[in-house]
Amino acid sequence: MDFRHEWKHEISYLDLLTLRQRLRAVAQADPHAVDGKYLIRSLYFDTPSDRALREKLDGVSRREKFRIRYYNGDTSVIHLEKKSKLGGLGNKQSAPLSVPETSALLQGGLSWMTDSGRPLVRELYSKIRTQQLRPRTIVEYTREPYVCPAGNVRVTLDYDIRIGLSCEDFLNPGITIPAGDAPIILEVKWDSFLPSVIHDAIQLEGRHTSSFSKYAQCRVYG
Template identity: 50%
Template sequence: MITKNPVKLRHELKQLINPQDDLILSSRLRKLFPHDKHSCSRGTYRVSSLYFDTPDDKALRQKLDGVNLREKFRIRYYGTDTSFIRLEKKWKINGLCGKSSARITSTQVQDLLEGNYRFLLVSNDPLQIEFYSKIKGQLLCPKTIVVYEREAFSYLPGNVRITIDRDLRSSMGKHDFLNPDAYRIPVSDSFSVLEIKYDEYLPDIVRMAVQCENRRTTAFSKYMVCRRYD
């Protein structure tokens, strides 16, 4: 019998910051909070994601329209290591975000890229089975590759995670997703994306640390921006 564990919903705040703000913020955050344990010696790591959507771009349109309840599926790996890949479902409801994930192999990713997805159906993982049902029922298919460099910090009280994503890139092709050396089109070097995720409350030390003058919370989506380069 397959059971689903409840997923805790979290708050998520996003801000677009210019290079000067990025320099000031990252310097401040490095003095206050530890880097993510998976970071390299520079405190950063690369994130590579392949997003799925319907033929009529349901996830993209719902994001543009600000639909209250929406979801999207993606496959993600970090750095150049394709031995650890995750299938992820992210959703938003009433302004709160949730995410569930499942391990998936590079061979299975290649099968998905070639349209072979039956392995999902025979899985014992509820997320993989749900993904299969969405592929069959909604005709989900690979849409675009999103790549960026991430610097991540954590703060235990409030289960806070602060990330700065830089050097956003995309790709018109889908089949080279598992090639970390493949060329990606630069999307923008004029801004970085600051994200703050937390549970019930945001501690004052974090609230003050991430303050940027004349910056406001935004509904920015890296997937949405990179879809311009399909």
């Protein structure tokens, strides 16, 4: 399993404007973005005892979480993802899901998972059975992404964080509401090294690495 370095910072709107100007000068816009951004909707899984949430809030070094995600309201491409953390390092594994599979999972239909040729699907099935993982929260936000080939760097600005109150509505449009006074999040990911030009561009006075979690922010509501 390959891990990447990850930094996360809470920033202000003024910081966002400053970083946007700097990043446009030293990095490239993500070619997959539409008008420089895209909308992300994720459905997070957790146990009845909120294991993933508690481990995040307690700062447990080695932890994992499962989620389902799609972009820009387009349900023709849906992914099951497992996010693993080890200190300041992160890894993401992904497997495609169809709309019928996702709908079945939202309704508790699991029989299709046992014969899946996708190891990640079978792993989720196993943990649904053994750990009682279940859908807990819908999180939606706008992401402004920048990339730099050197170091395989990805810098994202996430804002307008919203929540869906009913997990069964995950595939339905227009079901989210603002998630309170959520901050703007700067996230930086890279492989073996972070180029100095990017390091310098993201420096903000008084900002430090944060453990902010969009999942934890939205769990305040249920």
